[in-house]
Every structure is written in C-alpha cells, then in structure tokens.
Amino acid sequence: MRTQSKLYFYLTIGAVLLAIIAVLALNTGVYDFGGTSPFKVLWQYIKGDPGLSLSDKYVIWDVRAARIIMAILIGSMLAVSGTTLQGLFKNPLATGEAIGLTSGATLLAAIAIVLGGHFKQYLPEMVQYSLVGISAFLGALLAMMLVYRISTSAGKTNVVMMLLSGVAITSIGFSITGFLIYISKDEQLRDLTFWNMGSLAAATWTKNVVLTVVLMISYIVLLPKGKALNAMMLGEKDAQHLGVNVERLKKQIVIITSLMIGTCVAFSGTIGFVGLIVPYILRLLFKSNYVFILPLSTILGSILLLIADTFSRSIVAPSELPIGILTSLIGGPIFIAILIKFKKSL
Amino acid sequence: MKKIILAASILMAVYSCKKEEGAKKENTTETSAEAPKTNNKIVTLNGGITEIVTALGHEKEIVGTDVTSTYPESLKATAKDLGHVRSMTIEPIMAVSPTLILASEKDINPDLMAKIKTSGIQTEVFKQEFTVDGTKKLIADVAKAVGNTDYQKLNDKIDADLKQIQPIAKKPKVLFIYARGNMLMVSGTKTPMDALITLAGGQNAVTDFEDFKPLTPEAVVKANPDVLFFFETGLQGAGGNEGALKMPGVAQTNAGKNKKIIAMDGGLVSGFGPRLGEAAVGLNKLLIENTK
Numbered sequence: 057m058r059t060q061s062k063l064y065f066y067l068t069i070g071a072v073l074l075a076i077i078a079v080l081a082l083n084t085g086v087y088d089f090g091g092t093s094p095f096k097v098l099w100q101y102i103k104g105d106p107g108l109s110l111s112d113k114y115v116i117w118d119v120r121a122a123r124i125i126m127a128i129l130i131g132s133m134l135a136v137s138g139t140t141l142q143g144l145f146k147n148p149l150a151t152g153e154a155i156g157l158t159s160g161a162t163l164l165a166a167i168a169i170v171l172g173g174h175f176k177q178y179l180p181e182m183v184q185y186s187l188v189g190i191s192a193f194l195g196a197l198l199a200m201m202l203v204y205r206i207s208t209s210a211g212k213t214n215v216v217m218m219l220l221s222g223v224a225i226t227s228i229g230f231s232i233t234g235f236l237i238y239i240s241k242d243e244q245l246r247d248l249t250f251w252n253m254g255s256l257a258a259a260t261w262t263k264n265v266v267l268t269v270v271l272m273i274s275y276i277v278l279l280p281k282g283k284a285l286n287a288m289m290l291g292e293k294d295a296q297h298l299g300v301n302v303e304r305l306k307k308q309i310v311i312i313t314s315l316m317i318g319t320c321v322a323f324s325g326t327i328g329f330v331g332l333i334v335p336y337i338l339r340l341l342f343k344s345n346y347v348f349i350l351p352l353s354t355i356l357g358s359i360l361l362l363i364a365d366t367f368s369r370s371i372v373a374p375s376e377l378p379i380g381i382l383t384s385l386i387g388g389p390i391f392i393a394i395l396i397k398f399k400k401s402l
Numbered sequence: 403m404k405k406i407i408l409a410a411s412i413l414m415a416v417y418s419c420k421k422e423e424g425a426k427k428e429n430t431t432e433t434s435a436e437a438p439k440t441n442n443k444i445v446t447l448n449g450g451i452t453e454i455v456t457a458l459g460h461e462k463e464i465v466g467t468d469v470t471s472t473y474p475e476s477l478k479a480t481a482k483d484l485g486h487v488r489s490m491t492i493e494p495i496m497a498v499s500p501t502l503i504l505a506s507e508k509d510i511n512p513d514l515m516a517k518i519k520t521s522g523i524q525t526e527v528f529k530q531e532f533t534v535d536g537t538k539k540l541i542a543d544v545a546k547a548v549g550n551t552d553y554q555k556l557n558d559k560i561d562a563d564l565k566q567i568q569p570i571a572k573k574p575k576v577l578f579i580y581a582r583g584n585m586l587m588v589s590g591t592k593t594p595m596d597a598l599i600t601l602a603g604g605q606n607a608v609t610d611f612e613d614f615k616p617l618t619p620e621a622v623v624k625a626n627p628d629v630l631f632f633f634e635t636g637l638q639g640a641g642g643n644e645g646a647l648k649m650p651g652v653a654q655t656n657a658g659k660n661k662k663i664i665a666m667d668g669g670l671v672s673g674f675g676p677r678l679g680e681a682a683v684g685l686n687k688l689l690i691e692n693t694k
Binding site for chain 2: 119
C-alpha cells in the first residue's frame with residue numbers, strides 16, 4: 057500500500073509539472089494575439105466568444121493546442137513502448153528502433169514520399185492525403201510480423217532471435233531508404249530528411265483523436281503488466297512458475313507496441329531517443345520496478361517531448377528545427393549526467 | 403509635468419494597442435468571406451510568383467515570402483522571410499495575418515497545404531510550367547488573384563526581350579551544376595534550367611534523365627559539355643572557377659579543357675517570372691561569348 061501511495065505522489069508531481077510546461081508551451085509562438093494573452097484567447101474560444109477573430113481561433117486551437125496535445129500523446133506512447141520492450145527483452149537497449157519497427161515504418165513512408173506520385177491518383181482522396189502516414193503504420197506492422205515470424209518456433213519466441221532479426225530488418229530498411237534518397241528529387245529529399253528527424257507541425261485534432269484511441273486501448277492492456285514484467289526479470293521459466301503466461305505477454309507487448317510506434321511514426325515521423333531514455337532515467341531513479349516505472353513513463357515521455365517540441369518551434373523562429381535533433385540534444389546530456397551520478401550502482 | 407507626460411504616453415500606448423487590435427480584427431474577418439481584390443496582405447511562397455506580384459505593382463501588399471523570393475531586394479525590409487517552403491510551418495504564416503497566400507503546386511509540402519486549407523485564408527496554388535507560354539499564363543493567373551488586369555505589359559516585355567536572343571549556329575552543350583554543400587546535382591530534362599538553356603540557344607548536355615540527379619564523374623565525361631553553368635552562389639560555394647575545374651570528371655570535358663564556366667543569379671534563372679526574357683538574353687550572351 058505504501059508503494060501505491062508513493063506512486064500516486066510521483067504521478068501527481070509529474071502531472072503538475074506537465075501542466076506547467078503545457079501552459080508555457082501555449083504561451084510560446086510567433087503569432088501575436090494583438091496584446092491579449094493566449095490563455096485569455098483560449099478561454100474565449102472555450103466559452104464560444106463570438107468576438108474572437110477567425111485567425112486567433114485557428115492559431116490557439118488548431119495550431120498550438122492541437123500540437124501540445126499531440127506532443128503529450130506521442131511522447132507518452134513512445135516512452136511506454138520503450139519501457140515495455142525493455143522489460144520484455146530484459147535489455148535496456150531494446151526499443152522500437154532496435155527490433156526494426158521504426159526502420160520498417162520509415163522505409164514504407166519513404167517509398168510513399170518518393171514513389172507515391174506514380175500511384176497516388178488511383179487512390180481515394182482521403183488516402184492520398186494520409187498516404188505517408190498509412191504507409192508508415194503498415195511498415196511498422198509488417199516489420200513486427202516479420203520479426204515475430206523469424207523468432208518464433210513451436211509457439212515460443214526467442215528474444216535474442218528477435219533482437220537479431222530486428223538488426224537485420226533495420227539494415228535492409230536503411231539500405232532501401234538510402235537508395236530511395238539517392239533517386240529522389242530535391243523537394244522529396246527535403247521531405248525525407250524532415251521525416252527522418254520528426255516533426256509535430258502537422259498536428260490536427262483528428263490525428264489527436266486517433267492517437268487517443270490507440271493510447272487508451274494500449275494502456276488498458278499494458279499498464280497492468282508491471283508485475284508480470286517484474287517477474288520476467290527473473291527469467292522466462294521463473295516467470296512461468298509465478299503464474300505469468302509468458303507467450304501471451306510477449307505477443308501482447310509486441311503487437312501493442314508496434315501499433316503505438318506505427319501510429320506515432322505515421323503522424324510525426326521518426327522521433328528517436330524518447331523510448332530509450334525515459335525508461336532508463338526511471339530505472340535509475342526507481343530501480344527496475346515496473347509497477348513503478350511503467351505508469352511513470354506515461355508522464356515523463358510527455359514532459360520530455362513537449363519540452364523538445366516547444367524548443368523546436370521557438371529556437372529558430374519563424375522556421376523550426378526537426379524535433380528529433382532536440383530530443384537527442386536534451387536527452388543526451390540528462391542521460392550522461394544520470395549515468396555519471398549512478399556510475400557505481402550500475 | 404513628468405506625470406502628465408507619463409499619463410499621456412500611457413494613453414497613447416493604450417490607444418495604439420487598441421488601434422492595432424482593431425486593424426487586426428478587420429483583416430482577419432476578411433479571410434472568411436470573399437477577400438477584396440485590393441489591399442491584400444499577401445504571402446508568396448515562390449520566387450517567380452513574388453516577382454510577378456511585385457512587377458504588377460503590389461510589392462507593398464507582400465507581408466511574407468519564402469527563401470527563394472530574393473528579388474527585388476527591397477522586399478527584405480518589408481516582408482518577413484518565412485524560410486524554406488518544405489520546412490515552413492503554419493504559425494509563422496498566420497503571424498503576419500495574410501489575407502491571400504500564393505504558392506506553386508510543386509513546392510509546397512502536403513502537411514503545410516492541409517494546414518493552410520483549414521486556416522480559412524484565401525489561397526491560390528498555381529501550376530508552374532517552365533515554358534514561355536506557361537510563364538505568361540502564370541502572370542495572368544497571379545494578376546487575377548491579386549485583382550490586377552494590367553498585366554499585358556509584363557508579357558509584352560518578355561516577348562520583346564526574347565527577340566534580342568541571337569541564334570547560335572553550333573548549339574553549345576551546357577551542363578547545369580547545382581552545388582549545395584557537398585552534394586553536386588546536375589539538371590536533366592523537365593527542369594527550369596533545361597528550359598532556359600534551350601530558350602537561350604544552347605542544348606542541355608544531360609538528356610537521359612529528368613530532374614536533378616547527383617553528379618558522377620562518368621556522367622560528366624559522357625555528357626561532355628562545352629560550357630558549365632552555375633548559380634553564382636553555387637559557384638562560390640564550389641570554390642569558384644578553380645574549384646569547378648577540379649570537380650571529378652570536369653577536366654576531361656570540352657568545358658574543362660577550355661575553361662568555359664559561366665554563372666548567373668539563381669533567382670533570375672530559375673524564377674520563370676517576368677524576368678524570363680532577361681534571363682534568357684543574359685544566358686544567350688554568355689553562351690555566345692563562351693563559344694567563340
């Protein structure tokens with residue numbers, strides 16, 4: 057029970073911190089609301105004030121608020137998928153990137169960007185618009201299926217095989233993406249570069265609804281798995297003795313994480329480091345207790361990505377930096393600082 | 403006395419803030435309904451289109467442009483540079499409160515396009531064809547969008563300029579090299595460069611692929627151009643004439659052997675706007691000088 061209340065305490069602190077950062081993010085941007093504060097404009101929007109101009113409405117709600125919510129949702133999902141994958145593989149380096157999901161998503165997205173022009177006109181208009189996103193999602197799913205097939209025999213999944221086939225898929229994915237980069241036109245090249253480093257600039261409320269649905273489904277399945285993941289640290293056999301259905305757990309985690317990563321990559325491109333660093337930080341602070349770090353990663357991921365996104369759109373205004381550059385830039389030093397501090401206990 | 407001045411200045415400040423607010427409201431309400439055809443606040447996202455709007459006499463209405471809009475230079479002082487169209491986002495565009503956005507179909511990235519569409523700001527997306535007729539049509543279309551009917555003079559000027567082009571008996575093979583950072587791209591067919599080279603009486607040295615492709619030494623030797631053609635900034639970046647001659651494969655070509663390297667302003671030669679005739683004549687002159 058004491059652990060439980062401690063967890064709620066940290067969750068509350070995290071939520072308050074996230075709220076403060078969200079408020080700061082709402083206040084950050086190049087658009088000028090004519091002397092009025094963004095909060096007042098948001099409040100006017102929520103109240104349905106008819107005096108609010110169309111541009112003000114659009115910027116506060118469809119641009120800034122939508123983007124902040126998207127950063128929170130994607131940050132959270134990337135961190136949780138990282139945490140569960142690391143728990144499953146008992147390996148701190150296991151992330152969507154390591155088992156090939158991100159590479160699969162990027163490959164199909166790149167195909168859509170470079171070759172999409174040839175077949176786009178045969179598709180319904182709705183699909184045309186989100187072709188890159190849909191392809192990225194399918195890419196993650198295909199990569200996952202492939203990795204799973206290769207590493208599973210007689211109903212049992214070999215974790216080492218899974219990581220190794222992830223490495224193979226990543227290298228195949230990168231080489232084909234590299235070829236696509238080589239044959240791409242100048243403007244496609246810019247799109248690809250931007251895609252590879254991620255961006256939340258295309259945030260919309262429709263996307264946020266999709267992300268929220270995926271997040272809810274995923275969290276309902278994953279968040280209660282803390283104890284099972286703790287048991288997995290003892291080894292698969294011991295976990296089985298403790299009553300954990302190991303094969304079912306593996307299947308669930310792999311499917312759900314590829315669903316989450318695929319959707320995130322589809323909407324924002326590849327944003328590295330969040331899935332790697334958030335669980336690492338939490339493990340260093342709270343040891344490898346998944347009952348603790350799994351729920352906490354939902355909030356820490358959001359905090360990290362929201363800070364990164366707010367910087368990405370304000371550092372070089374009116375232009376913006378791809379967010380992947382910043383997640384690594386912010387995440388890296390924190391990571392090193394923590395490593396140094398906990399050097400002895402590692 | 404001090405207090406009076408202070409009070410007065412506060413009043414002034416408050417008043418000017420209100421005035422600004424009022425002006426802002428007016429502009430933004432225009433965006434929803436049919437925008438009036440004059441006194442727009444225009445964002446142009448293509449160098450050629452920017453030149454057309456300016457040449458039509460609407461320079462003062464331009465409040466924001468993209469990075470390719472380098473001409474006329476006076477725009478730098480009056481319009482906000484919104485960066486590169488492929489990495490531009492919607493909030494900086496909204497921040498200049500435009501009533502009209504002009505863009506070319508090829509340039510704009512799909513995410514930004516979707517955002518612009520939902521913002522409710524009147525937007526015109528033009529298809530840009532790299533031909534004389536295409537340019538004239540673009541001029542007519544842009545003129546219509548900004549509410550100006552007096553565009554014929556621009557088209558006439560293009561025709562008048564093009565008449566000055568001297569035919570070149572033996573068409574020189576021209577290789578356009580686009581240098582950006584360490585990446586060197588050459589222009590194939592269906593590029594603005596290909597079209598301009600043909601207009602100016604030369605022939606593109608590379609015809610076996612479309613668009614821009616990375617330069618390989620073998621391809622350069624095979625193309626065997628008589629003249630190498632650069633953007634001025636590109637040539638500088640490549641280390642000037644000396645640097646260009648050291649590029650892999652160049653020394654083995656006619657252009658390399660005879661040191662025939664020319665450069666022109668990037669905005670002028672790739673814009674395909676009102677200065678198309680001027681650009682073609684300029685290139686024509688350079689080609690004649692370099693094929694003697």
